[in-house]
Amino acid sequence: MVATLVNPKNLVYSRPIGFTDTPTHYCPGCTHGTAHRLVAEVLEEMNIMDRTIGVAPVGCAVFAYNYIAVDFVEAAHGRAPAMATGIKRVLPDRIVFAYQGDGDLASIGMAETVHAAARGENITIIFINNAIYGMTGGQMAPTTLPGMKTTSSPNGRDVETQGYPIRVSEMLATLDGAGYIVRRSLHDPKNIRLAKKAIRTAFEAQVHGLGFSMVELLSTCNTGWGVTPVESLKWLEEHMIPAFPLGDYKIAPSVAALKF
Amino acid sequence: MAREMWKGNEAIAEAAVRAGLEAYFGYPITPQNEVLEYLSRRMPELGRAFVQAESEPAVINMVYGAACTGARVMTSSSSPGISLMSEGLSYIAGTEVPMVLVNVMRGGPGLGNIAPSQGDYNQACKGGGHGDYHPIVLAPASIQEAVDLMPVAFELAHKYLNICTILIDGSIGQMMEPVQLPEMQPVVRKEYDWAVSGAKGRSRHVLSSIYLDVPTEEKTNLRLLGRWREAQENEIRYKEYFLEDAEIVVIGFGTAGRIALSAVRAARAQGIKVGLFRPHQREPLPVQAGGGTVQAGPILPGGGDEYRADAQGCAGGGQKPDPGALLRAAGGRDALPG
Numbered sequence: 001m002v003a004t005l006v007n008p009k010n011l012v013y014s015r016p017i018g019f020t021d022t023p024t025h026y027c028p029g030c031t032h033g034t035a036h037r038l039v040a041e042v043l044e045e046m047n048i049m050d051r052t053i054g055v056a057p058v059g060c061a062v063f064a065y066n067y068i069a070v071d072f073v074e075a076a077h078g079r080a081p082a083m084a085t086g087i088k089r090v091l092p093d094r095i096v097f098a099y100q101g102d103g104d105l106a107s108i109g110m111a112e113t114v115h116a117a118a119r120g121e122n123i124t125i126i127f128i129n130n131a132i133y134g135m136t137g138g139q140m141a142p143t144t145l146p147g148m149k150t151t152s153s154p155n156g157r158d159v160e161t162q163g164y165p166i167r168v169s170e171m172l173a174t175l176d177g178a179g180y181i182v183r184r185s186l187h188d189p190k191n192i193r194l195a196k197k198a199i200r201t202a203f204e205a206q207v208h209g210l211g212f213s214m215v216e217l218l219s220t221c222n223t224g225w226g227v228t229p230v231e232s233l234k235w236l237e238e239h240m241i242p243a244f245p246l247g248d249y250k251i252a253p254s255v256a257a258l259k260f
Numbered sequence: 261m262a263r264e265m266w267k268g269n270e271a272i273a274e275a276a277v278r279a280g281l282e283a284y285f286g287y288p289i290t291p292q293n294e295v296l297e298y299l300s301r302r303m304p305e306l307g308r309a310f311v312q313a314e315s316e317p318a319v320i321n322m323v324y325g326a327a328c329t330g331a332r333v334m335t336s337s338s339s340p341g342i343s344l345m346s347e348g349l350s351y352i353a354g355t356e357v358p359m360v361l362v363n364v365m366r367g368g369p370g371l372g373n374i375a376p377s378q379g380d381y382n383q384a385c386k387g388g389g390h391g392d393y394h395p396i397v398l399a400p401a402s403i404q405e406a407v408d409l410m411p412v413a414f415e416l417a418h419k420y421l422n423i424c425t426i427l428i429d430g431s432i433g434q435m436m437e438p439v440q441l442p443e444m445q446p447v448v449r450k451e452y453d454w455a456v457s458g459a460k461g462r463s464r465h466v467l468s469s470i471y472l473d474v475p476t477e478e479k480t481n482l483r484l485l486g487r488w489r490e491a492q493e494n495e496i497r498y499k500e501y502f503l504e505d506a507e508i509v510v511i512g513f514g515t516a517g518r519i520a521l522s523a524v525r526a527a528r529a530q531g532i533k534v535g536l537f538r539p540h541q542r543e544p545l546p547v548q549a550g551g552g553t554v555q556a557g558p559i560l561p562g563g564g565d566e567y568r569a570d571a572q573g574c575a576g577g578g579q580k581p582d583p584g585a586l587l588r589a590a591g592g593r594d595a596l597p598g
Contacts, residue, residue, distance in 0.1 A: 051458035055325070056468075065466045071456040073328045074468035076351050079321035082313065086325025087456070089309035090283050090333070094458050112321070115314035 018044040022066045029229025031186040031219040032061055035128055038196045040068050042203055052095040053087055055080040059101035060134040078109020081116035084123040095206055097124040103133045106142040106168050120177030120211040124202045130219040138224035142166045145243050169216045173249035179211030181250040185218040187236045205255045218244055263438040268403045269294035271439050272362055275407035277302055278444045279414050282331040283309035285322040290374040291430035292364035295336040316341045320348030327357040328467045330455035332414050336362035339380050349423055350389025354469030358417035361425045364433040376430035378516055384427050392481045394488055395423035399513040399540060403437040411442055420487045431515045497540035506535030513539050
């Protein structure tokens with residue numbers, strides 16, 4: 001309806017075709033909406049929506065299939081890379097991506113993640129790292145920072161008894177099967193644009209059959225962190241980026257040579 | 261086609277290939293390793309998908325993904341491995357997508373042993389994973405029956421959008437027998453109106469086992485039950501031996517049923533009026549079939565109490581079995597009494 005009221009010449013921003021018109025269930029201020037939109041924009045720009053199959057996780061993004069307008073399946077907790085593998089092996093000419101949070105990908109599903117990367121499985125993973133279990137109410141995640149308070153580390157994560165956060169991108173970059181592993185952030189417009197470029201590169205790598213690709217996106221959970229949306233963006237910048245440095249952890253030469 | 265000597269696990273693998281298997285995902289576990297090993301050669305040779313996964317949970321979720329495309333997909337495992345797959349099996353049942361599971365049972369519980377057993381009867385036939393669902397379970401007693409049931413298994417899985425299990429034990433998996441394999445069927449990829457493949461020229465498909473709305477979950481459960489009842493109507497497979505004048509009826513499936521047949525023949529030779537009822541299909545139970553012919557069921561080769569209860573159902577309410585008369589074969593022990 002908006003399009004009929006606005007002169008197309010003046011329209012600089014609208015909902016991508018890759019996005020459904022379903023209002024999201026995400027908390028106001030959460031960066032999942034931004035990440036979803038970037039994926040939808042990239043799929044639309046690459047004109048691959050009609051041959052893409054998404055795999056939703058268990059976690060806050062469990063209903064990703066309600067928002068990104070492609071064929072979707074819903075995985076068990078942590079098993080999205082395995083499910084994506086099953087689809088991709090049967091339909092190798094389709095584009096298959098999984099969208100996973102840190103509890104899903106780096107805790108219960110770590111084995112599936114590592115082995116999909118080790119096999120060089122030609123799939124793409126969008127990894128949302130917000131250092132907390134959002135959907136279940138803010139428990140400690142494998143990426144929770146030392147000293148960070150969560151509902152299951154109420155006095156702050158004590159590394160003596162609760163261990164240290166896992167840096168997934170750095171770890172996967174050691175695997176020969178990984179083609180493209182980068183970490184970006186969603187805390188400001190500049191970084192959001194860089195994140196979109198990385199998502200595009202990851203999907204281009206898959207289209208060209210260049211192996212496992214993962215874009216880790218540092219994200220916020222203002223509800224779980226107990227701060228306002230604006231404060232959460234600042235907190236991400238000040239605390240998460242030092243612990244999870246942004247950068248390119250693995251770019252295979254074939255991916256680096258991609259032109260698009 | 262001539263009969264050839266085949267090892268059970270390899271014959272089952274080749275029969276699956278000939279039934280149009282498009283993708284196999286597996287993980288090593290004894291006594292089913294030959295299925296994995298055979299298909300690691302055979303599937304790539306035919307340009308079909310094969311992955312040795314990192315774990316059984318990964319296996320079953322690869323199967324789940326492939327099943328969502330409508331492909332003919334299979335895995336095989338043995339008792340502890342099936343336990344590890346149970347979550348994924350429940351998701352597959354809840355999402356109403358088809359798959360074939362070959363379960364080569366071994367002794368348990370726990371790590372147990374690698375000897376043949378029927379101890380997982382309850383797990384295999386009553387679901388195994390969480391939630392209200394039953395898989396369809398076929399129980400061959402020979403390698404020939406197993407290979408003959410492979411195409412049937414894929415057809416049943418697709419017809420009822422359910423898991424179809426080939427339930428055997430390590431003895432059928434490991435033994436060699438002369439067998440006539442089924443003809444090679446071409447792989448036919450159909451476009452199903454429920455499968456994911458990329459929403460080209462159609463509205464998009466979403467496959468999930470989530471029904472947060474309780475009445476919708478109930479409807480889903482009733483839909484599964486409806487298909488189950490349809491299978492109960494249409495898909496009963498069994499064999500009867502010497503039941504016409506039998507005063508004692510033995511009920512047994514798979515290897516135990518086969519051993520029981522030898523015992524029944526030996527008893528008949530001594531003039532004892534004994535017969536055998538051997539279900540090919542453990543679930544849905546051949547209740548109606550059994551009810552019409554079986555008089556009583558005092559001797560039950562195979563697993564535990566739950567099996568006895570089911571066998572009573574087969575026997576159509578005959579006299580109450582005497583537990584002392586049970587011929588048990590749990591924990592990998594030979595079903596024949598010492």
